[in-house]
Amino acid sequence: MEQLFEGLLNHHIGFVVWSGLAFLILLLLLKKLAWKPILGAIHERELSIETALASAENAKAEMARLTSQNEALLNQARAERDLILKEAKELKDKIVAEAKNSAEVEGAKMIEKARVEIESQKAAALADVKNQVSTLSIEIAEKILRRQFEDQSKQEALVSDLLKEVKLN
Amino acid sequence: MSLAHILDSKKIRFSAVFALFLIFSYLQAPAQATHENAPHQLEDTTFTNQVESDAHVPGTEHPEGEGEHEPFDATTVIMEHIADSHSWHLWGHTSIGLPVILYTDKGVETFSSSQFHHGEQPYQGKYYTYGLVEDKIYVLDANGQIDKVASANIYDFSITKNIAAIFLSIALLLIIFTSVASAYKKRVGKAPKGLQSFIEPIILFVRDEIARPNIGNHYAKFMPLLLTLFFFIWINNLLGLIPIFPGGANVTGNIFMTFVLSFIVLLAVNLNANKYYWKHIFTPDVPWWLYPIMIPVELIGVISRPFALMIRLYANISAGHIIVLSLIALIFIFKSIALAPVSVAFVLFMDVLELLVAFLQAFIFTMLTALFIGTAVDEHHH
Numbered sequence: 001m002e003q004l005f006e007g008l009l010n011h012h013i014g015f016v017v018w019s020g021l022a023f024l025i026l027l028l029l030l031k032k033l034a035w036k037p038i039l040g041a042i043h044e045r046e047l048s049i050e051t052a053l054a055s056a057e058n059a060k061a062e063m064a065r066l067t068s069q070n071e072a073l074l075n076q077a078r079a080e081r082d083l084i085l086k087e088a089k090e091l092k093d094k095i096v097a098e099a100k101n102s103a104e105v106e107g108a109k110m111i112e113k114a115r116v117e118i119e120s121q122k123a124a125a126l127a128d129v130k131n132q133v134s135t136l137s138i139e140i141a142e143k144i145l146r147r148q149f150e151d152q153s154k155q156e157a158l159v160s161d162l163l164k165e166v167k168l169n
Numbered sequence: 170m171s172l173a174h175i176l177d178s179k180k181i182r183f184s185a186v187f188a189l190f191l192i193f194s195y196l197q198a199p200a201q202a203t204h205e206n207a208p209h210q211l212e213d214t215t216f217t218n219q220v221e222s223d224a225h226v227p228g229t230e231h232p233e234g235e236g237e238h239e240p241f242d243a244t245t246v247i248m249e250h251i252a253d254s255h256s257w258h259l260w261g262h263t264s265i266g267l268p269v270i271l272y273t274d275k276g277v278e279t280f281s282s283s284q285f286h287h288g289e290q291p292y293q294g295k296y297y298t299y300g301l302v303e304d305k306i307y308v309l310d311a312n313g314q315i316d317k318v319a320s321a322n323i324y325d326f327s328i329t330k331n332i333a334a335i336f337l338s339i340a341l342l343l344i345i346f347t348s349v350a351s352a353y354k355k356r357v358g359k360a361p362k363g364l365q366s367f368i369e370p371i372i373l374f375v376r377d378e379i380a381r382p383n384i385g386n387h388y389a390k391f392m393p394l395l396l397t398l399f400f401f402i403w404i405n406n407l408l409g410l411i412p413i414f415p416g417g418a419n420v421t422g423n424i425f426m427t428f429v430l431s432f433i434v435l436l437a438v439n440l441n442a443n444k445y446y447w448k449h450i451f452t453p454d455v456p457w458w459l460y461p462i463m464i465p466v467e468l469i470g471v472i473s474r475p476f477a478l479m480i481r482l483y484a485n486i487s488a489g490h491i492i493v494l495s496l497i498a499l500i501f502i503f504k505s506i507a508l509a510p511v512s513v514a515f516v517l518f519m520d521v522l523e524l525l526v527a528f529l530q531a532f533i534f535t536m537l538t539a540l541f542i543g544t545a546v547d548e549h550h551h
Binding site: 031037 | 253306324328335350357428
């Protein structure tokens with residue numbers, strides 16, 4: 001046992017000192033030159049990726065929100081359009097119906113008016129004709145009478161003729 | 170799960186049978202060889218003698234330099250390969266001499282380790298004569314023997330192979346991670362690219378699978394330590410798997426390295442511990458008369474957790490290296506180049522497994538560190 005450790009310090013202290021020093025220097029140098037920048041860069045990149053992912057997620061949500069909003073707007077617009085169209089159609093139908101109605105009423109009125117006018121005109125014309133016929137017949141009768149009364153015999157002949165006629169009737 | 174389909178292919182079935190045949194025939198061959206060589210008992214007897222003489226005589230020959238006629242000692246070779254060294258072996262007899270720095274009672278000495286000529290020659294320094302015995306530096310006396318009294322006064326601060334490998338891995342880590350960091354500065358907020366996209370998942374793995382679940386809210390403070398531990402252990406495990414320069418140093422399979430790492434973990438855990446942690450240790454929720462047992466147990470727990478970390482990493486990595494080297498050593502033990510394909514196939518399998526272990530051990534070390542820190546900074550008192 002003693003022999004195993006004999007000269008241990010003499011022969012190996014140098015190795016321990018050199019390797020320990022070398023390792024510590026390596027640790028310090030790498031810490032300053034490598035690990036700090038590398039780990040920092042990795043950390044930063046991870047953060048940026050994380051934020052990028054989060055913002056992408058946000059953008060996606062925003063997009064979805066906008067899309068649904070657009071959809072709603074579109075639906076609303078469509079409904080409104082339908083409503084307007086429906087109203088317009090109703091209005092049109094109403095107007096057409098109204099126009100038809102009023103036209104019919106007006107027409108009927110006019111026809112009625114025309115009929116009344118025609119009626120009145122006819123009546124007037126008939127009355128006129130009657131007047132004229134009566135006037136004419138009176139004049140004829142007057143003339144005839146005047147002529148008949150100039151000649152007694154003829155008067156009598158006429159009367160007799162007339163009487164014959166009456167009998168025939 | 171069915172693996173039967175693997176054997177469906179004729180080619181695979183054939184090669185599996187062939188591989189088994191090869192293994193058995195090669196195992197058979199040395200057995201026969203020993204029978205044939207039975208009269209020549211020389212090798213067997215000299216084998217043990219050689220080992221003993223190796224232990225006694227300082228500055229014996231490098232085992233790799235041994236001739237074919239000399240016996241092959243696998244244990245020595247393997248232990249030499251996984252141990253630290255004062256020179257960095259390149260190929261054959263060529264090595265890089267590393268600086269030797271000695272703190273002696275008379276002053277500091279520096280010279281190149283190539284002065285030892287692979288431990289074959291002593292070096293006359295300013296204050297003492299130094300010799301390299303089993304890759305350890307001793308003071309030699311006038312007769313060339315180890316002077317134990319004088320040796321006790323010198324402290325070895327040499328830049329050894331493992332220290333050089335640590336410096337190399339640190340340079341690599343700094344280059345990789347500063348370039349990755351600059352990529353983050355250039356490409357702020359953009360997706361990672363190139364090396365950055367390879368490293369980032371690992372960093373995130375350490376953060377999200379290791380630090381966060383185990384430590385909780387305070388994890389950010391410990392991220393630099395955990396990341397540095399993870400990548401330091403991992404890259405050194407991987408470099409250790411490369412058999413040739415600039416790899417080949419067994420840094421994480423060195424118990425002093427794992428000691429340093431686990432000692433740093435020990436400090437990190439206990440210096441950041443909150444009052445609940447200390448309360449749990451010194452006034453545990455047990456009847457007061459159990460305190461004499463509980464408090465020592467808890468105090469041992471403080472030490473034993475980093476101690477387990479130290480042993481676990483060291484043992485795992487060393488074991489992997491020993492298995493790979495043993496498989497290669499089979500070729501030399503059986504003295505047959507024909508065994509090479511089998512050895513290489515098994516080594517390939519082990520290397521692939523070691524790639525997994527390299528990651529796994531880095532992960533486990535970091536994970537347990539995070540767990541210990543987590544228990545120390547936990548806000549809730551249990």
